[in-house]
Amino acid sequence: MFGLIGHSTNFEEARAKARSLGFEEFAEGNLDMWCSAPPQLVERLEVTNPSGKKIEGAYIDSCFVPEMLSRFKTARRKVLSAMELAQKSGLDITALGGFTSIIFENFNLLKEQQIRSTTLEWQRFTTGNTHTAWVICRQVETNAPRLGIDLRQASVAVVGATGDIGSAVCRWLSQRTGIKELLLVARQQQPLLDLQQELGGGQILSLEEALPQADVVVWVASLPQTLSIDVDKLKSPCLMIDGGYPKNLDSKANGAGIHVLKGGIVEFFSDITWQMMEMAEMANPSRQMFACFAEAILLEFEGIHTNFSWGRNNISLDKMDLIGAASLRHGFEALSLSLQPDASLAMAPA
Incomplete structure (x- = not known):
């Protein structure tokens, strides 16, 4: 199984997302309450590639919002707790999305492998940066x-x-x-x-x-x-x-x-039944997603359960070739320009 760890783009969006998912106590809570809130596995999903292979995964909301960036201990705890939940949920390869990967790298959380009683297994996680x-x-x-x-x-x-x-x-x-x-x-x-x-x-x-x-x-x-x-x-x-x-x-x-x-x-070749990309304001939320998330899906399709993107400046051209070929093979296309007759810009798949 693959996992995706994400977060809302701001606090008000996070409260609206919580309300839509039925987490009323989160929707009514203030920022201090959110700082202490644990991560939530909010969605399970199934993805089928063009050849008919099906895989299963889950989306975990870290309950982090950018307004917490100035609170080092909170940001650190949010990311590590979300990783712990992913591991305990049996997810084989999980992508760190948005600020979670930035926090992990910039705060050097590799030093923090022990979170409560759990020893994080780094091979279960990827930043998704190679595919991006x-x-x-x-x-x-x-x-x-x-x-x-x-x-x-x-x-x-x-x-x-x-x-x-x-x-x-x-x-x-x-x-x-x-x-x-x-x-x-x-x-x-x-x-x-x-x-x-x-x-x-x-x-x-x-x-x-x-x-x-x-x-x-x-x-x-x-x-x-x-x-x-x-x-x-x-x-x-x-x-x-x-x-x-x-x-x-x-x-x-x-x-x-x-x-x-x-x-x-990227845009997938067919619809995926999920809610999280609607919250991310994708133009086509049933198909579009961040490439970092797609990396975890690709690694699950390929059976590569390892920290494919890990550490700073370790991305090689060979790895980009590998994940790029997998991306095309499993039904993803990079988002492209859609040029109107008046040369104005819209968003559409390549």
């Missing part, structure tokens, strides 16, 4: 040409280049895609220099320097609320892949010739 990186790269390769952008002549900026997903995207773009110029953007200089040396190239720039030069911008970092983008300085056309979390780039970059695509999202 592969999907984002596929979105670049598929959608840039549709906008008239020749990747062999294009400059591609990766914002958040030194992160787990960002560095994997950089490896793929530099070695597989044949782009003209890779622009590396991140907050810390030394990791950028290390990445540049690993890649054997790439230009290190600030965000302000990179954006006007980029034909394609891959965002794999969360956008600060205070960030302002001067759309008049962007190229036209410009493809922007919003691979961060939460996905709010479309509110920052909105103008003629700018095409924002939600990155790291």
Whole structure:
């Protein structure tokens, strides 16, 4: 069985979700009550691939919300408790979705293998980052040409280049895609220099320097609320892949010739009966999901019960090839642009 660990995008959404699922005590509770609330296995589901193979899984809500990020002990406890519940529920491979994987990595929860009486078995968990990186790269390769952008002549900026997903995207773009110029953007200089040396190239720039030069911008970092983008300085056309979390780039970059695509999202070939993607505000919630969640489903279909994506900057091109081939084989497609006659943007499967 596969598992998915997720959370709501904000506290009010979490309360609304609790009410819709019949958890009235959660719906009426304040943030302090939610900080002490245990994770909940809220949904069981079945997924059938194109060849007819069926697998079963479960969705666990960690009862974490982003408003808790400043509370280190609470965030740590939420993630570890959700992992404990997944293990005790007999889930063989579980994906950490949204902020749960970020908390796990940034707070170095590998040091916290013991949670109450349970010793967490790391091989049961995956961040899903390998599949997310592969999907984002596929979105670049598929959608840039549709906008008239020749990747062999294009400059591609990766914002958040030194992160787990960002560095994997950089490896793929530099070695597989044949782009003209890779622009590396991140907050810390030394990791950028290390990445540049690993890649054997790439230009290190600030965000302000990179954006006007980029034909394609891959965002794999969360956008600060205070960030302002001067759309008049962007190229036209410009493809922007919003691979961060939460996905709010479309509110920052909105103008003629700018095409924002939600990155790291896939669509299954048939409907899945579940509620959780409705809460995530997917355009087609019965089929669309985060690629990190889909990684757990793919690993279950493949019978690979191991921590496939684990640790920072460990994603290899071979692993991206493996999970990418599995993704196509089992009925997933990366979300793509749907270009209307007036060039406005909508969301649709590739």
